[in-house]
Amino acid sequence: MRVYFRSGATREASWRKQQLKGLLAFLKENEGDIMKALKQDLGKHYAEAYRDEVGTLIKSLNFALQSLKRWMSPKKAELPLMALLSTAEVMPEPLGLILVFSSWNFPIGLSLEPLIGALAAGNTVVLKPSDLSPACSSLLANTLRSYLDNRAVKVIQGGAAVGEKLLQERWDKIFFTGSTQVGRIVMSAAAKHLTPVILELGGKCPAVLDSLSWNWDREASIKRILVGKFGTCAGQACITIDYVLVEKESLSTVVEMMKEITGKMFGENPRESNSIARIVNKSHFLRLKNLVDDPAVKASIVHGGKMDEDNLFIEPTILVDPPLESEIMTEEIFGPLLPIISLEKIEESMEFIKSRPKPLAIYVFTRSKTLERRILSETSSGSVTFNDAIVQYAADTIPFGGVGKSGIGRYHGNYSFEAFSHEKAVVRRSFFTDFWFRYPPWNDHKLQLFKTAYNFDYLGMLLVILGLKRIKASHMV
Amino acid sequence: MVEELRGSFASGKTRSYEWRASQLKGIIKLADEHEQEIVQALRSDLSKPEMEAYVQEIGMLKNSCTVTLKELKHWMTPEKVKTSLITYPSSAEIVSEPLGVVLVISAWNYPFLLSLDPVIGAIAAGNAVVLKPSEISPATSSLLAKLVGEYLDSSAIRVVEGAVAETSALLEQKWDKICYTGNGKVARIVMAAAAKHLTPLLLELGGKCPVVVDSDTNLQVTSRRIIAGKWGCNNGQACISPDYILTTKDFAPKLVDSLKQELETCYGKNQLESKDLSRIVNSNHYTRLIKLLDDEKVAGKIVHGGEKKETELRIAPTILLDVPRDSLIMSEEIFGPLLPIITVDKVEDSFEIINSGTKPLAAYLFTNNKKLKKQFVMSISAGGVVVNDTTLHLAVHTLPFGGVGESGMGAYHGKFSFDAFCHKKAVVYRGFFGDAAIRYPPYTRGKLRLLKAIMGGGIFGIIRALFGWS
Numbered sequence: 002m003r004v005y006f007r008s009g010a011t012r013e014a015s016w017r018k019q020q021l022k023g024l025l026a027f028l029k030e031n032e033g034d035i036m037k038a039l040k041q042d043l044g045k046h047y048a049e050a051y052r053d054e055v056g057t058l059i060k061s062l063n064f065a066l067q068s069l070k071r072w073m074s075p076k077k078a079e080l081p082l083m084a085l086l087s088t089a090e091v092m093p094e095p096l097g098l099i100l101v102f103s104s105w106n107f108p109i110g111l112s113l114e115p116l117i118g119a120l121a122a123g124n125t126v127v128l129k130p131s132d133l134s135p136a137c138s139s140l141l142a143n144t145l146r147s148y149l150d151n152r153a154v155k156v157i158q159g160g161a162a163v164g165e166k167l168l169q170e171r172w173d174k175i176f177f178t179g180s181t182q183v184g185r186i187v188m189s190a191a192a193k194h195l196t197p198v199i200l201e202l203g204g205k206c207p208a209v210l211d212s213l214s215w216n217w218d219r220e221a222s223i224k225r226i227l228v229g230k231f232g233t234c235a236g237q238a239c240i241t242i243d244y245v246l247v248e249k250e251s252l253s254t255v256v257e258m259m260k261e262i263t264g265k266m267f268g269e270n271p272r273e274s275n276s277i278a279r280i281v282n283k284s285h286f287l288r289l290k291n292l293v294d295d296p297a298v299k300a301s302i303v304h305g306g307k308m309d310e311d312n313l314f315i316e317p318t319i320l321v322d323p324p325l326e327s328e329i330m331t332e333e334i335f336g337p338l339l340p341i342i343s344l345e346k347i348e349e350s351m352e353f354i355k356s357r358p359k360p361l362a363i364y365v366f367t368r369s370k371t372l373e374r375r376i377l378s379e380t381s382s383g384s385v386t387f388n389d390a391i392v393q394y395a396a397d398t399i400p401f402g403g404v405g406k407s408g409i410g411r412y413h414g415n416y417s418f419e420a421f422s423h424e425k426a427v428v429r430r431s432f433f434t435d436f437w438f439r440y441p442p443w444n445d446h447k448l449q450l451f452k453t454a455y456n457f458d459y460l461g462m463l464l465v466i467l468g469l470k471r472i473k474a475s476h477m478v
Numbered sequence: 479m480v481e482e483l484r485g486s487f488a489s490g491k492t493r494s495y496e497w498r499a500s501q502l503k504g505i506i507k508l509a510d511e512h513e514q515e516i517v518q519a520l521r522s523d524l525s526k527p528e529m530e531a532y533v534q535e536i537g538m539l540k541n542s543c544t545v546t547l548k549e550l551k552h553w554m555t556p557e558k559v560k561t562s563l564i565t566y567p568s569s570a571e572i573v574s575e576p577l578g579v580v581l582v583i584s585a586w587n588y589p590f591l592l593s594l595d596p597v598i599g600a601i602a603a604g605n606a607v608v609l610k611p612s613e614i615s616p617a618t619s620s621l622l623a624k625l626v627g628e629y630l631d632s633s634a635i636r637v638v639e640g641a642v643a644e645t646s647a648l649l650e651q652k653w654d655k656i657c658y659t660g661n662g663k664v665a666r667i668v669m670a671a672a673a674k675h676l677t678p679l680l681l682e683l684g685g686k687c688p689v690v691v692d693s694d695t696n697l698q699v700t701s702r703r704i705i706a707g708k709w710g711c712n713n714g715q716a717c718i719s720p721d722y723i724l725t726t727k728d729f730a731p732k733l734v735d736s737l738k739q740e741l742e743t744c745y746g747k748n749q750l751e752s753k754d755l756s757r758i759v760n761s762n763h764y765t766r767l768i769k770l771l772d773d774e775k776v777a778g779k780i781v782h783g784g785e786k787k788e789t790e791l792r793i794a795p796t797i798l799l800d801v802p803r804d805s806l807i808m809s810e811e812i813f814g815p816l817l818p819i820i821t822v823d824k825v826e827d828s829f830e831i832i833n834s835g836t837k838p839l840a841a842y843l844f845t846n847n848k849k850l851k852k853q854f855v856m857s858i859s860a861g862g863v864v865v866n867d868t869t870l871h872l873a874v875h876t877l878p879f880g881g882v883g884e885s886g887m888g889a890y891h892g893k894f895s896f897d898a899f900c901h902k903k904a905v906v907y908r909g910f911f912g913d914a915a916i917r918y919p920p921y922t923r924g925k926l927r928l929l930k931a932i933m934g935g936g937i938f939g940i941i942r943a944l945f946g947w948s
Contacts (some may be wrong), residue, residue: 009857078877089874091877189670189674192666192670192672277919325591384903390567391563399570425866426879427863428874432846440530448528451529455538455541
């Protein structure tokens with residue numbers, strides 16, 4: 002594949018456009034099959050699948066096609082006046098061969114979104130989808146090839162063993178979406194070849210729900226929180242709301258509203274209505290079951306809690322104040338269990354969040370500008386969204402990435418192109434305009450000139466040249 | 479110590495504009511008031527000529543500080559960005575926030591500049607910093623420890639001196655970012671240590687920076703600029719110093735003659751003892767360089783120089799002609815005053831030779847030929863590329879300075895320094911209105927149609943969906 006890259010074929014704008022258009026065609030012509038695969042792997046409803054995966058990909062592809070020319074053109078850099086007859090610019094170039102590891106929860110979206118960036122930047126790519134979403138993985142492996150240049154894009158299926166083998170090769174960049182634990186393994190492997198990495202990991206993304214005086218606000222907030230949790234792959238998403246922080250005063254109102262709205266949204270029998278996705282496999286199902294098996298945690302369930310192991314189905318479950326040391330509050334939940342933690346005052350959320358690892362996103366529902374400002378300046382997270390959840394994923398103008406344990410690097414929009422490019426500094430000089438004081442032998446006079454030059458003190462420079470000015474005396478040999 | 483710094487960072491004091499500006503001013507003061515001591519320390523560590531010490535270290539550092547001070551307020555302001563129909567109504571911005579506590583490990587060849595330049599970026603971004611200067615330049619290392627302690631806020635900025643043991647201990651701690659300047663071997667150790675804590679990195683490494691010299695060029699200026707970049711930069715011990723030359727078989731003798739002539743103009747007849755050249759930093763590197771000359775594959779290839787004086791750790795500017803590609807001198811980064819010339823039949827052949835190696839930190843081309851210039855810039859991948867000069871791009875603070883592949887990851891200088899030590903936090907503001915029922919379950923056909931239309935863009939699509947026509 003490196004040989005193909007070196008041939009320069011992938012650098013042409015026309016090739017890149019062709020690949021992006023190929024992806025669009027893949028999505029449009031295989032929508033039915035994609036939806037079927039997502040249904041099979043995760044039980045996702047058509048609407049969810051479109052909204053979160055196919056729809057966002059189409060949007061990103063259109064954005065990329067529109068922006069490609071702009072992305073590929075060099076950016077001029079300002080030069081000081083002294084640099085007469087020279088030009089400086091930053092020219093983006095592809096890195097070469099990229100390895101993309103994607104995840105099982107948004108198997109189409111998280112596989113193709115990085116691919117868009119990598120191909121737009123002119124690279125060759127190897128994609129390894131997750132083996133925990135086998136229907137999607139084989140769909141990608143078997144069907145993508147008819148839409149993309151097979152000499153430049155390869156899909157390799159498999160599990161951890163295949164992943165490990167791939168990591169032993171030398172890549173020009175590795176893009177990984179997944180857990181913090183595996184993120185470490187990927188980065189350690191990358192260290193052997195000094196390969197730069199982008200790690201999109203996770204964390205416990207909190208939602209801070211302030212006391213809102215208007216019912217409209219409260220209802221809208223709760224709807225958004227519930228769809229952000231249960232309506233997003235049943236809570237199996239890196240940016241899903243992991244837990245909610247509310248003031249003790251509002252707790253009962255909030256819980257009541259949540260129960261009511263959950264019922265309306267997901268129906269009395271959520272499994273029948275297919276309005277909520279399934280748990281991906283038995284192992285994760287048992288992990289989630291384990292979280293609530295702890296009697297103290299079980300006691301805190303106020304809604305839901307039914308689990309169907311044969312169908313890997315867990316209904317939307319709400320808990321109030323499970324013990325903070327329990328696993329459900331120390332591990333990333335990644336499932337349809339929503340703990341609500343009550344605080345004396347909402348301002349305590351700052352400390353609560355700060356004392357835990359930096360999450361991928363923080364959500365705040367409030368009308369208070371003070372709280373807004375405090376959250377922004379006192380907490381750190383990949384991103385912050387006010388009065389909504391998950392939508393930041395769909396924006397093309399803001400970077401999507403983590404900080405600290407939630408990840409390294411970012412993508413989406415322009416950032417996807419940058420993520421897979423090297424920004425090469427290029428300076429062109431003419432043979433004229435050579436400053437004689439650049440060259441040895443050194444003497445005091447030349448030093449004077451340099452001192453004025455550094456301060457862009459053109460007048461001073463002129464005076465020194467004319468011998469009319471001296472700067473600090475120095476002890477030149 | 480790291481705990482203490484975290485405490486200082488948590489207190490919020492490093493975030494204020496005032497604190498950052500005061501520290502930066504402190505660095506300028508430190509450089510101004512102790513200029514002679516710094517020059518002395520550099521002379522002691524490297525026998526660096528005062529001119530180089532001033533121009534390439536002190537002057538550049540002060541310049542970097544000045545630029546940062548000028549632009550800091552602007553850099554610190556959140557960047558407003560557009561939002562699209564999908565998140566309507568909403569507004570968004572990108573906030574630059576400090577990462578926390580960062581570790582800067584610097585190198586011995588420009589010990590003053592390479593220690594404080596990244597620190598400038600870290601401070602500008604509002605972080606607490608630990609600096610570990612190289613033990614191979616001890617005088618500068620202890621001077622830095624002293625001056626930083628005196629001029630800067632020690633509750634947030636510290637210098638830790640030491641060698642391998644201290645560095646390893648530092649690497650075991652958890653940092654919010656590590657900036658390492660040095661070689662690829664140690665960089666791998668740094669990255670492996672960083673992987674344990676998922677710490678992001680800025681690695682400024684090196685490589686064999688090639689210079690391609692075309693026959694259609696202004697020979698005198700070419701030679702002078704190659705000399706300035708090679709021997710004028712710490713006697714070839716610089717990461718962006720021209721490592722080797724590629725030129726055509728026919729042109730090589732002319733180039734050698736010109737280089738010899740210009741070398742004499744710059745350094746006189748006794749180039750071994752010239753006070754305008756740095757010495758080799760220590761006996762390890764001296765021995766390493768002598769070995770490159772003793773390699774039997776390059777026997778008889780020395781066309782200029784070759785003199786050495788072990789007691790003073792000096793090697794004269796040395797040029798070798800027609801060096802075989804599998805010689806020792808071509809297998810590793812030279813980092814010294816030896817300049818091998820590889821000859822090719824056609825100048826275009828040099829591109830393949832360069833691309834067959836690992837990507838260097840910089841690549842240089844001297845030519846008047848427009849087509850060749852274009853080809854070079856397009857097909858040679860390096861951290862930075864300069865046409866008709868050497869090393870200058872380092873001084874342009876509007877250009878990112880960094881490597882690619884083996885020559886490093888990340889970039890800094892100017893605003894890029896600030897960006898390197900920040901987290902760019904995406905912030906989206908939404909109102910409570912503008913809530914489309916299509917977002918929420920239960921999902922219906924109508925909702926799906928409308929959703930598709932909105933996401934696919936186009937006002938007509940939306941109207942059609944609203945009326946149930948698609």
